[in-house]
Amino acid sequence: MLPTISRGLHALGIISIMMFLLAPVILVFPISFSADAHVAWPPSAWSTRWYVALLHNEEMVTAFRNSLVIAGCVTALTLVVAMPAAVALTRWKFWGRDALTSLFTAPLLLPSIVLGLAILVIFAGYGLVGSWPGVIIGHLVITLPYALRVLITGLSTMPAFVEDAAGTLGADPWQVFRRITLPLMTPALVASAALAFIVSFDEVVISLFIAGTQLKLLPVSLYHYVESWTDPLVAAVSALLVLGTLGIVLIVERAIGFGKAVSK
Amino acid sequence: MYLEVESLEKRYGHFAPSVSDLSFSLGQGELLGLLGPSGCGKTTTLRMISGLVQATSGKIKVGGQDVTGLPTYRRNMGVMFQSYALFPHMTIAENVAFGLQMRKARHADIAKRVESALAMVHLSGVAERKPRELSGGQQQRVALARALVIEPDILLLDEPLSNLDAKLRDNMRGEIRDIQQRLRMTTVFVTHDQTEAMAICDRIIVMNRGKLEQIGTPHDIYENPATPMVAEFVGRINRLEGQWRNDGAVAVGDSLIRAKDDGGTGRVLIMIRPHRIDLSASDAKSAVSPEENAINGTIRHVTYVGDTFQYEVATTGGLLHVEKATSSATDPFQPGDTVTLRWKTRDTLTFSTEVAG
Structure with a gap:
């Protein structure tokens, strides 16, 4: 009797926590199919009119495309910079290595509003505000520490001595990297790429400071839209974002699950 | 002498040297044990011979040729690691073939040599499996096959038996000795287990605190220990x-x-x-x-x-x-x-x- 009650309470507790966390995310979907002119619950009728409106909203479509391109560039650059850095910070022994690791991952701790302001002050002098390179560099400041963390963890949890073993079998350092290190760090690479993409695509504060008014980015446009409109268009955008993020998470899960299967 | 080590020394920073003033030589086909308590410098010595650790000073010669300055991948030494260090993302066959691929051996040749190496360690039939699908003992045989297939000048074994249970350890010990004798492979065997060293080594070096205490046959080491440390390390003794x-x-x-x-x-x-x-x-x-x-x-x-x-x-x-x-x-x-x-x-x-x- 008692165990049944406690188990029931336990389940109830878990369900309410899940609801608390996920309700807003789930709620976005029905609201996005509302036929009303304002966000209201429950919707008086159902339609896909806000998805159609979204497709015809030129600013949103442009912003969406810009954000995708920026996130893509940021992700690629993040990997190009973070991978050699992670290898150097885990595989080479040099003076001040730990200090450098802390320094490179420190921006994770800074409030992004401080970063945004600092970057704005610097970029204004070089005419980088409102430009594509400006936004990409600004985003890199945020994404690099994330990627570096994930890659360093991935590299330092690699099975012991496999790189040494490859060396004794006649592989030069480049062959060791290509045949051993790179395949074994693939899960970490996929994870950090996904993280960089999501963080860049999602970044509001830095983008608000640097993108200016000329370069439209989705989070910024969405932010401005909500300031002046209350219609369910934002719900439609949100629903698409949730689905997109879910897709990326699933890809990572597959990659890491796959990675675990491959390693010991 | 086939392997010559002359006044080898390794220092890390300002600490007492991990290995100092170590000299010995080894004939073709000889099995030498490096025996000592943990931290005595035996593994560092092995890593210096393989090139994974650079010697601070001293010389290492193989077949009369000075290899001290050569990087690991140019030394042609087969190393078996304590943790086996198999490549987890490759099959057993790919693991064993790796060294041959690095040597640009012909495709058909590689397949044949991988097969005979696996047969030598009694592991035919697992070629297509991944390391994690094998038991510890089997993984060890793969590691041995992988180290031997490249026909190394010298075989280096770093505590190869310490991760196995007692029964398996004795079998594997004998098998390593058999293969070593059959191939007349010059071998250095690192261990902290005196019975293991006595059972299979032609000669043993007892090391302590980075220094050579004694070099000799198992009989010498046991019956005529050069120092009290050696006497106490190999077997029980009254003082x-x-x-x-x-x-x-x-x-x-x-x-x-x-x-x-x-x-x-x-x-x-x-x-x-x-x-x-x-x-x-x-x-x-x-x-x-x-x-x-x-x-x-x-x-x-x-x-x-x-x-x-x-x-x-x-x-x-x-x-x-x-x-x-x-x-x-x-x-x-x-x-x-x-x-x-x-x-x-x-x-x-x-x-x-x-x-x-």
């Missing part, structure tokens, strides 16, 4: 402190003990292996030959461990441990029994402590 007398005997407490060496001055450490001492009831008075020591004592403590009784005997010279094989025919001594301990003078090792101090 007594005494004083040399002018007549060549050693005064230990109230007793006189004659040793292998007869003569010396000052303080001396006496060492006797517990199983080389004979016990008899003390009333059985018999003549003491000049090749024998005999002193009286009282049994303090008896421990039964199946194949032997381990006695602690209080004697006029001090506390001595004695090991006797158990037998169904005779009754063991009991605590309180008075006994006579006899052992050969040639089993009595002496180490002068005057200089060492």
Whole structure:
């Protein structure tokens, strides 16, 4: 009797926590199919009119495309910079290595509003505000520490001595990297790429400071839209974002699950 | 000499050197054991020979050629790691083939050599599996095959048996020795287990605190240890402190003990292996030959461990441990029994402590 009650309470507790966390995310979907002119619950009728409106909203479509391109560039650059850095910070022994690791991952701790302001002050002098390179560099400041963390963890949890073993079998350092290190760090690479993409695509504060008014980015446009409109268009955008993020998470899960299967 | 190591030294920062002043040489086809407690520098030495660690100073020559400055991948040495270090993302066949691919061997050739290497370690039929699908013992065989397939100049084994359970360890030990003999492979074998080293090595180096204590055959190391450290590291041993007398005997407490060496001055450490001492009831008075020591004592403590009784005997010279094989025919001594301990003078090792101090 008692165990049944406690188990029931336990389940109830878990369900309410899940609801608390996920309700807003789930709620976005029905609201996005509302036929009303304002966000209201429950919707008086159902339609896909806000998805159609979204497709015809030129600013949103442009912003969406810009954000995708920026996130893509940021992700690629993040990997190009973070991978050699992670290898150097885990595989080479040099003076001040730990200090450098802390320094490179420190921006994770800074409030992004401080970063945004600092970057704005610097970029204004070089005419980088409102430009594509400006936004990409600004985003890199945020994404690099994330990627570096994930890659360093991935590299330092690699099975012991496999790189040494490859060396004794006649592989030069480049062959060791290509045949051993790179395949074994693939899960970490996929994870950090996904993280960089999501963080860049999602970044509001830095983008608000640097993108200016000329370069439209989705989070910024969405932010401005909500300031002046209350219609369910934002719900439609949100629903698409949730689905997109879910897709990326699933890809990572597959990659890491796959990675675990491959390693010991 | 095939492998020559000359005054090898490794220092990290300002700490005491991990390895210093290490010199030895090794003939073609010889199996050398590097034996010592953990942290004695034996693994560092192995890594210097393989090139994974750069020597601070000294020389390493293989077949007369100086390889000290060569990177690992140019040295052609087969290394077997304690953790096996198999490549988890490759199949067993790919693991074994890796070294051959790096040497740009022909495709058909690689397949054939991988197959015969796996057959040599009795592991045919697992070629397409991944390392994680194999048991520890099987992974170890793969590691051995992978190290041998490249036909290395020297085979280096870093504590290869320490991750296996006891039964498997003895089998694998014998098998490594068999293969080594068959291929006449010059081999360096690192271990902290003296039985393991004694069982299969042609010669053994005992290391302590980065230095060579003694190099010799297993018999030498056991019967004629060069230092007290070696004597205590290879097997159990009693130690007594005494004083040399002018007549060549050693005064230990109230007793006189004659040793292998007869003569010396000052303080001396006496060492006797517990199983080389004979016990008899003390009333059985018999003549003491000049090749024998005999002193009286009282049994303090008896421990039964199946194949032997381990006695602690209080004697006029001090506390001595004695090991006797158990037998169904005779009754063991009991605590309180008075006994006579006899052992050969040639089993009595002496180490002068005057200089060492």
